[in-house]
Amino acid sequence: MSTDTPPPVQSNKLVEVVSGITVRLAGDSGDGMQLLGTQLTNTSALAGNDVATFPDFPAEIRAPRGTRAGVSGFQVQFAAHEVHTPGDTLDALVAMNPAALVTNLSDLRPGGLLIVDEDSFEAKDLKLANLSTNPLEEPWTENYRLAKVPMTKLTRTAVAELGLSMKEADRCRNFFAMGMVYWLYGRDMDATMRFIKAKFSRLPEVQEANERALKAGWAFGETTELLGTSYQVEKAELPPGKYRNIMGNQALAWGLMTAANLSKKELFYGSYPITPASDILHELCKFKNYGVCTVQAEDEIAAVCAAIGAAYGGSMAVTTSSGPGIALKAEAMGLAVMIELPLLVINVQRGGPSTGLPTKTEQADLLQMLHGRNGEAPIPVLAAQSPGDCFDTAIEAWRIATQFMVPVVILSDGYIANGAEPWRVPDIAAMDPISIEHPTEFNHGDEFWPYARDRNLARPWAIPGTPNLMHRVGGLEKQDGTGNVSYDPDNHEKMVKTRAQKVANIARVIPPQKVNGPESGELLVLSWGGTYGACHTAVTKAMDAGLSVAHCHLRHMNPFPANLGEILSRYEQVLVPELNMGQLRMLIRDRFLVDAIGYNKVQGKPFSVSELLDKICEMAATESNKLCESKAG
Amino acid sequence: MSSELPVLKASDFASDQDIRWCPGCGDYSILAQMKKMLPDLGLPQEQIVFISGIGCSSRFPYYMNTYGMHSIHGRAPAFATGLRVTRPDLKVFVITGDGDSLSIGGNHFIHMLRRNVDVTMVLFNNRIYGLTKGQYSPTSPEGQVTKSTPMGSVDHPLNPISVALGAEAGFIARSVDSNIKHLAATLYRAAQHRGTSLVEVYQNCNVFNDGAFSYAQDKATRADTTLELEHGKPMIFGKNRDKGVRLNGLRPEVVDLSTGISHDDLLFHDEQADTALVHILAKMRHPEMPEPIGVFRDVEKGIFEDQVRGQLNTAVEKKGAGDLVKLFASGETWDVE
Ligand SMILES: Cc1ncc(C[n+]2csc(CCOP(=O)(O)OP(=O)(O)O)c2C)c(N)n1
Ligand code: SF4
Numbered sequence: 001m002s003t004d005t006p007p008p009v010q011s012n013k014l015v016e017v018v019s020g021i022t023v024r025l026a027g028d029s030g031d032g033m034q035l036l037g038t039q040l041t042n043t044s045a046l047a048g049n050d051v052a053t054f055p056d057f058p059a060e061i062r063a064p065r066g067t068r069a070g071v072s073g074f075q076v077q078f079a080a081h082e083v084h085t086p087g088d089t090l091d092a093l094v095a096m097n098p099a100a101l102v103t104n105l106s107d108l109r110p111g112g113l114l115i116v117d118e119d120s121f122e123a124k125d126l127k128l129a130n131l132s133t134n135p136l137e138e139p140w141t142e143n144y145r146l147a148k149v150p151m152t153k154l155t156r157t158a159v160a161e162l163g164l165s166m167k168e169a170d171r172c173r174n175f176f177a178m179g180m181v182y183w184l185y186g187r188d189m190d191a192t193m194r195f196i197k198a199k200f201s202r203l204p205e206v207q208e209a210n211e212r213a214l215k216a217g218w219a220f221g222e223t224t225e226l227l228g229t230s231y232q233v234e235k236a237e238l239p240p241g242k243y244r245n246i247m248g249n250q251a252l253a254w255g256l257m258t259a260a261n262l263s264k265k266e267l268f269y270g271s272y273p274i275t276p277a278s279d280i281l282h283e284l285c286k287f288k289n290y291g292v293c294t295v296q297a298e299d300e301i302a303a304v305c306a307a308i309g310a311a312y313g314g315s316m317a318v319t320t321s322s323g324p325g326i327a328l329k330a331e332a333m334g335l336a337v338m339i340e341l342p343l344l345v346i347n348v349q350r351g352g353p354s355t356g357l358p359t360k361t362e363q364a365d366l367l368q369m370l371h372g373r374n375g376e377a378p379i380p381v382l383a384a385q386s387p388g389d390c391f392d393t394a395i396e397a398w399r400i401a402t403q404f405m406v407p408v409v410i411l412s413d414g415y416i417a418n419g420a421e422p423w424r425v426p427d428i429a430a431m432d433p434i435s436i437e438h439p440t441e442f443n444h445g446d447e448f449w450p451y452a453r454d455r456n457l458a459r460p461w462a463i464p465g466t467p468n469l470m471h472r473v474g475g476l477e478k479q480d481g482t483g484n485v486s487y488d489p490d491n492h493e494k495m496v497k498t499r500a501q502k503v504a505n506i507a508r509v510i511p512p513q514k515v516n517g518p519e520s521g522e523l524l525v526l527s528w529g530g531t532y533g534a535c536h537t538a539v540t541k542a543m544d545a546g547l548s549v550a551h552c553h554l555r556h557m558n559p560f561p562a563n564l565g566e567i568l569s570r571y572e573q574v575l576v577p578e579l580n581m582g583q584l585r586m587l588i589r590d591r592f593l594v595d596a597i598g599y600n601k602v603q604g605k606p607f608s609v610s611e612l613l614d615k616i617c618e619m620a621a622t623e624s625n626k627l628c629e630s631k632a633g
Numbered sequence: 634m635s636s637e638l639p640v641l642k643a644s645d646f647a648s649d650q651d652i653r654w655c656p657g658c659g660d661y662s663i664l665a666q667m668k669k670m671l672p673d674l675g676l677p678q679e680q681i682v683f684i685s686g687i688g689c690s691s692r693f694p695y696y697m698n699t700y701g702m703h704s705i706h707g708r709a710p711a712f713a714t715g716l717r718v719t720r721p722d723l724k725v726f727v728i729t730g731d732g733d734s735l736s737i738g739g740n741h742f743i744h745m746l747r748r749n750v751d752v753t754m755v756l757f758n759n760r761i762y763g764l765t766k767g768q769y770s771p772t773s774p775e776g777q778v779t780k781s782t783p784m785g786s787v788d789h790p791l792n793p794i795s796v797a798l799g800a801e802a803g804f805i806a807r808s809v810d811s812n813i814k815h816l817a818a819t820l821y822r823a824a825q826h827r828g829t830s831l832v833e834v835y836q837n838c839n840v841f842n843d844g845a846f847s848y849a850q851d852k853a854t855r856a857d858t859t860l861e862l863e864h865g866k867p868m869i870f871g872k873n874r875d876k877g878v879r880l881n882g883l884r885p886e887v888v889d890l891s892t893g894i895s896h897d898d899l900l901f902h903d904e905q906a907d908t909a910l911v912h913i914l915a916k917m918r919h920p921e922m923p924e925p926i927g928v929f930r931d932v933e934k935g936i937f938e939d940q941v942r943g944q945l946n947t948a949v950e951k952k953g954a955g956d957l958v959k960l961f962a963s964g965e966t967w968d969v970e
Contacts, residue, residue, distance in 0.1 A: 046967050243967050289953065306718070308715065424969075465680060
């Protein structure tokens with residue numbers, strides 16, 4: 001790959017070496033900001049930086065142009081060290097119009113670089129953004145390094161010879177902006193050139209125009225004084241291996257395919273579109289030649305039911321959704337509990353309740369997944385912590401589902417789903433196979449008992465087509481062993497307890513919970529799911545500042561790891577940061593009688609490192625408060 | 634292959650479970666005819682799966698010595714779809730009631746039919762909710778007094794055949810629980826059809842809706858109140874086969890054959906006919922008209938799971954079998970030493 005080759009044109013300007021950069025690209029939702037951000041992410045990862053991203057877009061596909069509601073943003077942090085979040089405050093903000101400027105400016109650090117397209121600050125643009133005066137002419141601009149670039153005009157000039165319409169020419173503006181950003185951070189344009197070539201292969205003029213715009217942006221940075229210095233971010237030290245960028249939903253899809261492969265199963269995927277889970281469906285649909293069978297059902301209920309039908313037939317069955325769709329699946333999930341079949345149910349959480357904030361992130365479906373069914377219907381729940389981690393979570397979930405014959409829930413969220421990070425390509429040959437046995441013989445004298453149990457309390461997965469093992473499953477309570485319908489009160493209680501014990505037994509096979517930091521101390525930060533990056537970074541900073549803090553991040557939400565209670569007892573205080581009103585905290589208090597303190601945010605936004613750090617300092621810094629202020633901030 | 638199989642009897646399809654329907658319920662007859670018909674399909678028990686929803690009728694799978702799933706209310710078509718897509722080697726039956734398939738499961742009902750999943754669906758229509766003890770159902774006639782409609786139902790009833798036609802179902806039939814020969818023959822034909830086949834069966838719930846279909850059930854009246862559809866034959870009915878159905882414009886009318894009207898003037902049944910004609914048949918209701926029983930429509934069309942699996946095969950032919958190692962190494966990658 002070309003990652004080691006320098007950019008095509010070597011800059012003659014001053015280059016400042018920095019350890020990391022956080023930049024946000026913001027514009028109208030039609031401006032191609034997500035594309036720009038994805039390209040910058042890929043290119044930065046190819047340059048060997050560690051990267052983390054945060055795409056943020058409106059729920060409306062085409063919100064009114066130029067308005068505040070229509071602003072789409074993409075934030076990326078790339079660094080010469082490991083990063084786990086897309087960054088708190090921005091080193092640079094690219095704002096394509098006034099609406100993007102006013103809605104994003106507060107995140108730019110004082111002295112940060114602000115690049116705007118000055119051509120889109122005309123009176124009509126200001127009006128769309130609900131502004132009475134031009135913000136670029138106000139005194140606040142002195143707090144930042146403002147670069148007013150006539151991007152629209154420059155782009156039009158760059159593509160003038162190609163005979164495109166004005167509208168088509170203006171569409172290349174994002175590539176001009178990209179060129180400037182690439183110059184600014186010494187990024188190689190090769191990968192993006194390849195992208196343009198592939199994407200517009202059928203439209204040669206458009207391809208040419210975008211290439212020209214990209215190069216013109218780069219040349220603009222190099223030739224004018226407007227952007228000043230450029231920056232260099234060295235490669236990050238990551239564990240050796242082959243890397244690629246991966247997004248959360250993509251990693252889930254690939255993890256599911258890998259799990260199917262490891263268990264020699266065909267993957268059946270039943271789903272109904274919903275933000276932010278749909279991309280898993282889009283991804284899996286591409287892989288029919290891998291034996292991935294996808295069905296877009298008529299609704300979420302049909303999707304999960306079709307998956308259960310496939311599981312009964314012996315396939316690896318998966319269904320995905322987000323909170324509202326999971327609510328619809330609840331009854332069928334209860335059936336899966338009763339008929340004791342392996343099934344994966346993935347919830348990519350978004351802001352709720354009801355339709356809530358469909359494109360924003362939240363962690364508020366934990367209790368829904370744990371308890372949102374009628375009757376005593378325990379289901380194991382796993383939570384992924386980052387885009388790349390989705391891959392491993394999918395495989396582990398399927399391992400558990402088949403070993404214990406249970407439906408298993410995977411929790412992800414909008415932040416993980418759409419975020420990207422470098423991912424070390426795993427060696428499939430070195431992964432443990434997932435062995436599954438389908439019985440072919442009687443298991444009880446000269447009878448087959450569909451609810452006979454092994455030492456995990458799992459029942460046999462006999463599949464239709466097997467001679468002599470005919471049996472019936474269903475939602476009515478079954479007599480243990482024979483599987484016959486039974487209303488016997490004692491049997492029901494026994495079955496309720498058996499199903500619960502089966503889930504509890506999973507704690508025997510999951511690895512003991514790890515803690516990052518001191519074995520005991522003043523404060524333990526206990527987190528789960530997509531807040532991993534922010535919590536990890538904040539705790540690491542606090543530890544560096546000398547605070548007595550440790551971090552424990554949960555993947556297994558049900559059952560909890562066997563040693564969790566013991567870990568909690570070693571710290572004076574427990575802080576549980578969550579993007580909900582305190583769901584894990586409630587479970588922890590209930591299960592372990594620990595007076596855990598919540599730190600809760602429900603704004604549709606992920607935690608920033610600094611707000612967590614403030615909270616940690618407040619709780620853990622007895623006499624080290626000053627230390628905290630000076631070092632951690 | 635079937636020649637090597639032992640010849641199965643109806644009793645081979647009976648499970649060892651006690652049957653718990655009310656004495657006199659029409660469900661018994663449907664169960665009996667199903668068991669009697671199944672050996673003719675030449676399939677071993679292990680290749681057959683019965684999937685049901687919830688309702689009295691949906692207890693059916695427990696009584697069959699085959700594979701089975703008693704699922705959740707209204708969703709049996711979805712379970713069957715998932716099973717068929719991954720296991721096209723299995724013969725799948727869906728057992729459902731009028732409440733199960735037309736109320737809570739209406740959505741899945743039409744979608745299975747329009748997708749044409751290769752499933753035989755038997756809809757037990759008793760025009761009442763049996764299991765929940767007698768509330769009106771989507772097929773209950775207007776004005777019906779039930780536990781939940783003390784002043785009479787104000788809903789316009791659904792006609793399952795019309796709904797199925799609307800969903801462009803390939804095979805649609807109707808039979809009656811007590812007309813056992815007709816029922817067995819109709820079930821057999823439905824099971825032979827490739828694609829979704831729907832059989833609506835008039836089923837007597839003698840506890841909550843006794844006699845709802847007595848006109849079609851009673852030996853004394855049924856020849857005059859029902860019309861046995863036969864492909865390619867004129868529509869003749871009546872105890873003495875002295876009545877026929879002909880078209881007057883777009884309206885069907887009953888004519889007296891003793892007045893010299895010839896068979897050629899009558900409607901001829903065509904199972905492959907344009908749906909407009911079948912709609913006319915679907916709309917024929919007692920007492921104005923004889924109610925057609927038998928096969929309304931039998932046309933072949935693309936089968937959902939064949940097409941889904943066909944795409945999997947085409948993808949392999951075009952791109953080769955998937956290789957995860959190659960996939961992971963595709964696109965932009967870089968090495969860290
Ligand atoms: C989700 C859900 N809602 C309601 C019920 C209650 N319920 C069970 S069967 C039934 C109606 C059954 O009527 P039908 O399908 O006509 O079957 P029948 O009992 O008459 O054979 C209802 C409402 C249920 N089991 N599940
Ligand atoms: S309630 Fe009606 S439908 Fe149900 S078993 Fe009794 S008679 Fe049959």
